[in-house]
Amino acid sequence: MDMQVNFGGLFLKNPVMTASGTFGFGLEFAPYGDLKRLGGIVAKGLSLKPREGNPMPRIAETPCGMLNAIGIQNPGVEHFVTKALPALPWKDVAVVANLYACDAEEFGELAGVLAGEEGVAALEVNVSCPNVKEGGIAFGQDPAQIGRVTEAVKKRAGNKHVMVKLSPNVTDIAVCARAAAEGGADSLSLINTLSGMAVDIRNRKPRIANVIAGLSGPAIKPVALRCVHQAVRAVDIPVVGIGGIASAEDALEFLLVGAQAVQVGTANFLRPDFAFGLADEMAALLETIGAASLDEFRGSLQLPL
Amino acid sequence: MDMQVNFGGLFLKNPVMTASGTFGFGLEFAPYGDLKRLGGIVAKGLSLKPREGNPMPRIAETPCGMLNAIGIQNPGVEHFVTKALPALPWKDVAVVANLYACDAEEFGELAGVLAGEEGVAALEVNVSCPNVKEGGIAFGQDPAQIGRVTEAVKKRAGNKHVMVKLSPNVTDIAVCARAAAEGGADSLSLINTLSGMAVDIRNRKPRIANVIAGLSGPAIKPVALRCVHQAVRAVDIPVVGIGGIASAEDALEFLLVGAQAVQVGTANFLRPDFAFGLADEMAALLETIGAASLDEFRGSLQLPL
Amino acid sequence: MSLRNCRNVKVLEVSPVGQSKTAGGFFELRLENPDWDGWKPGQFVMIRPASWELDMLWARPFSISSGDKASVSLLIQAVGRGTRRIAELRPGDTVAMWGPLGNSFAVEPDTPTLLLAGGIGIAPFRGYVEQHPHPENLALFLAHRLPLDCYPYELLSKTVSSRCMLEAKPSDLNCIIDTMRELIREYADKGGLVLSCGPTPFMRTVQRFAAEFGARAQVSLENRMACGVGACLGCVTKDGEGHHVQVCTRGPVFWADKVEL
Amino acid sequence: MSLRNCRNVKVLEVSPVGQSKTAGGFFELRLENPDWDGWKPGQFVMIRPASWELDMLWARPFSISSGDKASVSLLIQAVGRGTRRIAELRPGDTVAMWGPLGNSFAVEPDTPTLLLAGGIGIAPFRGYVEQHPHPENLALFLAHRLPLDCYPYELLSKTVSSRCMLEAKPSDLNCIIDTMRELIREYADKGGLVLSCGPTPFMRTVQRFAAEFGARAQVSLENRMACGVGACLGCVTKDGEGHHVQVCTRGPVFWADKVEL
Ligand SMILES: Cc1cc2nc3c(=O)[nH]c(=O)nc-3n(C[C@H](O)[C@H](O)[C@H](O)COP(=O)(O)OP(=O)(O)OC[C@H]3O[C@@H](n4cnc5c(N)ncnc54)[C@H](O)[C@@H]3O)c2cc1C
Ligand SMILES: Cc1cc2nc3c(=O)[nH]c(=O)nc-3n(C[C@H](O)[C@H](O)[C@H](O)COP(=O)(O)OP(=O)(O)OC[C@H]3O[C@@H](n4cnc5c(N)ncnc54)[C@H](O)[C@@H]3O)c2cc1C
Ligand SMILES: Cc1cc2nc3c(=O)[nH]c(=O)nc-3n(C[C@H](O)[C@H](O)[C@H](O)COP(=O)(O)O)c2cc1C
Ligand SMILES: Cc1cc2nc3c(=O)[nH]c(=O)nc-3n(C[C@H](O)[C@H](O)[C@H](O)COP(=O)(O)O)c2cc1C
């Protein structure tokens, strides 16, 4: 089955991308599979300056999920452009840069640095930063800010596809989706992690030094599906589904509710070769369940009247 | 260890309550344990009139969790007062009525019916109704409405303890917590279910007839702990922790972040005798980990400076 | 205070069923009897292996197929994740079990009684036959999709007059339906009793012909269950008046004219 | 293209370790060798039993303790949910394994080398001893909390000069620390090499005395890991300049003066 997807000028050989922060810069996974088998690689979050990230401990296991508060540790956008990007097979796999900043100006600057990079297929805007401040509302939970950041990135992104990544930690994801669309986003990707926490009753401390952390993995799939379902119905731009995908069936569920493509995050930790075979498994499963094509299947969820 | 708790005039023999909608009217579980061993029983959601609830299918299993969209099927408050309550050992276990309505007036009326019932120890106000309308924002996600409903219930509740149950499907749980406190709530209970969804790629239909459903069980515990942590810090009134509790350790985690008591929901389905032994197990575990008393342990989470 | 309870019991035996053994994924699970006073055919248990820990939260419902003071037997078809993992249990493993749950099939010792089973719907009828005071008044009809030797058919066919039909191709289905029609008409005419257990479409067929010929018929439903004790309201069906009632406590057996399928 | 890969391998054997058998929860897990070209002592693997399905998402890291063309051996102590479930594996079960991962201990064939093991920290040293060209230059010191016969001590003590000390009461700890101090001083004085593996407080003690006496010392860290391949940044430690570096790829072995513990 033909698995190519093409939306908003972004071409993917197949609908499987790897999610930011779970696949390094891609090269870490090269020993476990051929990166060219992937539809896309979303690189780990990039900031203008290098960041050391949050103190340890940063990760904890939870029922069918995990918490992380890495705090966007990264070597800075410059390092990515000069060291990582050239080593990636970007002619054969869409490489997406994931942008992290805490105000619109900085986002614009980051976009400016990446706009001229031939190897970058798209920019993903991480307006979620759920890990960074304890309590309080991240600016990505405010539709007005989402719109402003999207505009700022779009203005400096040249002809790059701009994908805005939404946080599920909001009262109404549809409002956030519309804010990004109105800000000029070429597509949306969702969901980022759910805001969560874990504690240790023995030492009476949070299990994550940052206290509040981001929940990911199969546990959150029902929330992710619901958010994607709502976003698809709220906007006309394409939507990329993320959250808890750990099998071809999971991935197809997101396509069924209308996603154009998916990103695989935490499942890359279950085994490092997970993402490589997924597109083939999806194609085989589509045939098994009698779908005529990817396009025929996508968005074909039958809702009760 | 002394496990009694007493907050806002509500006395519980121990901090273990059963969560609304997961324990029927309590009597369903009488064959599996002595109801008097529980700290409290929160009865299934009650409306003024009997309700048939949502169409089938209403439940689905998810990774470490489940979805439900029962739609508050119940025989109406009158039936509860005349048939169920007299059969419950309410002198020996706090029986809490869970109120469901979709506007402040109706909530007030419900409170009025129950205010005079000696057997009712407290009223829990379910402002979440996440299952009932697909998409759209439930009125329980609006702080202004939460305040209004709380006032309406409080006004008609006589001297009954009023506990307001919060939805986690909001941008800022602290704002909702404060709205309930300012509306006169005697305590808060949280969380209700997360808004989620599941689909079947074979028949291309939602797994739940209502499409959107409520996610509960161990999968959501990290979100629940985070919400309770934030609520405890936002208000001065007592907080009851709910969400994914499936062991004594889970229950103590909620007490550690500052909850006065807990409610056990989905775990009652893992085995019907689950809730009965929990308080004893909690007491034993508190001793094992060297807690001097319940009060010493409660809220003793050490946060980084 | 009640017959029901919830106990951790040990697995005594897991053995494939039918001559073809594991082919159809049918097996018999024998568990310690947790001090039951007794049970009635049509009743079921909820079981949840301890090894499931926190993934797959719900126990699974199975008809009690046989049992004595020492053990309880279930006949199970592996159809999904839960039943496949149950098939992997080994003697000595721990399983939480509660029951006996629900109501049971009507027993009228002297009435000619037809047992209609669709596939693994045969499970409760084993116990029905074993406990019936006059098995000579019973007749079994099994509609099956897999080869007959996958099913625990012989456990019953030795005792009661039995017939079976294979549904291998679409036209077979018409034969089966015709046969059911004739059988139900026959039992209606002689004032007999029709008891049935199987997938929902099978039950609907029973219901239709029972209505057509005025047969006294019962259907046993297999709705998905979370609690098994009437609390979650996830298993409901509509009763004769269109009200949602719990299959686990008001069923699983319903008179065919008192339930919407 | 690389020595590393990820494969489903079969469990060959799960056997208790030490004369007291299961008492301390120590066992040896032998797995099929997934076509490795080779591995170096100090390197580790990530393993994840297929039976974990979706609960417990992360694989668990274990030092490669021994191995040949046919099999890979791990020495494991059951300390939590994951290791307890690994202990329940049976021959024939499927495990996803990736490796060999990380760097390895320094090998200087002619240098007197002291191996300091805290508890199950002894695991990588078995391979170290087996692969070392001149085991006569090696000496092992094991600090242990459970009876000695719980540990795979004999596997090494037959080949290299070995000593061990039990930490049963608080004063024992002081003795152990004093002994470690003397040993590290001795190896510093003779220009030897000190290699260590054990819990973090144990590593800190090594680090402290190595600094005090200027010993060349390596520590192997056991940070919690999710991916094992350098991607998740969940396992980081601070290097000599205070930068966060991945223990899984930049370690697990660090020179004691180039890491903050
Ligand atoms: C009162 C009662 C008695 C039963 N007695 C028996 C018995 O004696 N022997 C036996 O083998 N089975 C019996 N069943 C059915 C059995 O409970 C299910 O097959 C089992 O729960 C499936 O679990 P699973 O995890 O393997 O399937 P899942 O992976 O959960 O589902 C697999 C497939 O089966 C469907 N399914 C799951 N449960 C049901 C269900 N209850 N009804 C219809 N479709 C379902 C799912 O939609 C899915 O398509 C009984 C059910 C009930 C309610
Ligand atoms: C490179 C490396 C090599 C290792 N080699 C071995 C080995 O050869 N043999 C062996 O038995 N173990 C080894 N370990 C440790 C082993 O990985 C852990 O014991 C295991 O992951 C614990 O999993 P669990 O699910 O049983 O424990 P959990 O239930 O996850 O945790 C149980 C307790 O152990 C603590 N814990 C869990 N993991 C670690 C950890 N990595 N470090 C410190 N504390 C932890 C938890 O905080 C908790 O208190 C190694 C670890 C690393 C990083
Ligand atoms: C360890 C870790 C690090 C992450 N880092 C980032 C990041 O840098 N930028 C970002 O946009 N999302 C980040 N995420 C979120 C994921 O990209 C993804 O949105 C989320 O994990 C949900 O998908 P999953 O359930 O498949 O993991 C991170 C997730 C994890 C688990
Ligand atoms: C089947 C089911 C029915 C529920 N019905 C109600 C209800 O009527 N009223 C209410 O306030 N909460 C209801 N809830 C929510 C629970 O009381 C609880 O808040 C939620 O399930 C989270 O806790 P848990 O993870 O322990 O289940 C229901 C939950 C389930 C699973």
Ligand code: FES
């Ligand atoms: S299974 Fe819960 S009410 Fe029937």
Ligand code: FES
């Ligand atoms: S375990 Fe993921 S970076 Fe080390």
